[in-house]
Amino acid sequence: MEFKPIRTKKDHQAALAEAERLWDAPAKSPKADWLEMLTLLIEDYEHKHFPIPDPDPIEFLNHIMESRGLTRKDMEVYIGPRGRVADILNRTRPLTLEMIRRLADGLNLPAEVLVKPYPLRRQVKELAAA
Numbered sequence: 263m264e265f266k267p268i269r270t271k272k273d274h275q276a277a278l279a280e281a282e283r284l285w286d287a288p289a290k291s292p293k294a295d296w297l298e299m300l301t302l303l304i305e306d307y308e309h310k311h312f313p314i315p316d317p318d319p320i321e322f323l324n325h326i327m328e329s330r331g332l333t334r335k336d337m338e339v340y341i342g343p344r345g346r347v348a349d350i351l352n353r354t355r356p357l358t359l360e361m362i363r364r365l366a367d368g369l370n371l372p373a374e375v376l377v378k379p380y381p382l383r384r385q386v387k388e389l390a391a392a
Contacts, residue, residue: 265299267303267307268304269307274307277303277307280300281300281301281304284297316374317375319376320350320380322371322375322376323337323351324351326369334348340361340365341357341364341365353380354382354383354384356380357376362376362377
């Protein structure tokens with residue numbers, strides 16, 4: 263396979279097949295170097311043609327809590343008292359910038375996901391009624 267940008271589905275499929283063929287290349291070998299360059303080309307193509315939207319911030323927080331075994335009590339350090347945690351997770355109150363900073367720093371979460379706008383419970387009800 264020659265070194266060139268991936269522009270079509272056919273190019274993408276060929277690049278994936280080549281990457282699979284090179285997958286077990288010995289480290290620091292020319293084949294491993296080629297695999298590294300090829301994966302960058304594949305990543306660029308997939309980023310442009312198959313973008314993955316950021317998740318809803320509250321769904322993301324719920325996923326993080328579940329995957330890390332965190333409870334609502336654990337979230338009080340980042341969000342505030344028990345009632346405030348409930349308000350945030352139940353979508354009756356939005357995350358504040360300070361909460362987002364504490365969550366991003368304390369749990370090593372991407373702030374750019376947490377700052378995305380998301381519907382609150384009253385907005386969901388209004389949309390359903392319309």
